[in-house]
Amino acid sequence: MIKYYTESNTVNTSDYEKYGRTAILICLLLFAYTGFCQDSISVKQDSVQVKKNRKNTIKLNLTNPMLFGDNNYILGYERTIGKHQSFTLNLGTFTLGKVLNFDTDSIKGLNKDVNSIGLSMSCDYRFYLAKENKFNSPHGLYIGPYFSLNKFTRTYDIEATGASGSKAQLNADFMFRVATVGFQLGYQFVWRNRISLDMVLFGPGFSGYKAKVDLSTTLSPDQESEFFTKLNEKLQERLPGYSLVVKPGTFEKTGSVNTTSMGYRYIVMLGFRF
Numbered sequence: 001m002i003k004y005y006t007e008s009n010t011v012n013t014s015d016y017e018k019y020g021r022t023a024i025l026i027c028l029l030l031f032a033y034t035g036f037c038q039d040s041i042s043v044k045q046d047s048v049q050v051k052k053n054r055k056n057t058i059k060l061n062l063t064n065p066m067l068f069g070d071n072n073y074i075l076g077y078e079r080t081i082g083k084h085q086s087f088t089l090n091l092g093t094f095t096l097g098k099v100l101n102f103d104t105d106s107i108k109g110l111n112k113d114v115n116s117i118g119l120s121m122s123c124d125y126r127f128y129l130a131k132e133n134k135f136n137s138p139h140g141l142y143i144g145p146y147f148s149l150n151k152f153t154r155t156y157d158i159e160a161t162g163a164s165g166s167k168a169q170l171n172a173d174f175m176f177r178v179a180t181v182g183f184q185l186g187y188q189f190v191w192r193n194r195i196s197l198d199m200v201l202f203g204p205g206f207s208g209y210k211a212k213v214d215l216s217t218t219l220s221p222d223q224e225s226e227f228f229t230k231l232n233e234k235l236q237e238r239l240p241g242y243s244l245v246v247k248p249g250t251f252e253k254t255g256s257v258n259t260t261s262m263g264y265r266y267i268v269m270l271g272f273r274f
Helices: 002-053 063-068 221-238 250-254
Strands: 056-061 074-081 085-092 115-128 140-162 167-191 195-202 205-217 256-263 267-273
Touching: 056 063, 056 085, 056 195, 063 267, 074 267, 140 205, 167 256, 205 221, 221 250, 250 256
Parallel strands: none
Antiparallel strands: 056 074, 056 267, 074 085, 085 115, 115 140, 140 167, 167 195, 167 205, 195 267, 205 256
16 A cells, blocks of 8 residues: 555656646746737837837928929928927929010010029928827828918020011010918828828918019010010919909009919928938
């Protein structure tokens, strides 16, 4: 009986050691898995933290080249402030194409540019609506005030040829400017915390327009009138809403116009966050 008991005790001890080693192995595996999960959570938390710290976005304006031509390039910058606010600054070139490069019935040869400068600048302050957005800025619906300025100047020194073959000298300084203050509504999409698509959907404002041409020329009065008429038509082609602002015949008679009217803003920009 004693021998049997002793053998039975030996067998049970071996089983306990086997079970103990198995339990220790399971515990080690559990600790390893727990450590892996903690590392994963830490990485995810770090990723979220990085996401929150990407406060800068550089953008390319896609709208101006479509409206005014390929030579209109505008870059933008947006900086987030806190969770639901930001400001933007946009700078670039502004051109109207060859608005003075045309022929009339009595004037030929208006095809030489001497100097051309164009500037586009705008800025705004944005409030991303916390109650409407489940994301922090700059993702979601926003509102806010804006200011924009577009100015274009061009100087000409041209030898014009009349319809009869006579020569006439034409020196012209052309300037166009529009400044707008308004309030906008927009939405910005963000993909993978890197790529953004910013759309100003509605941006009414109050605009001041100025267009002016100073001429020093030997053209006849009839030729000058024809010149201004053609120039007015070209500006209507190049500027959306121009005919709604400038009264018919105003620019054709005086060569200058300075007026105010309701303006608007619509912009689509593609951005990269960092």
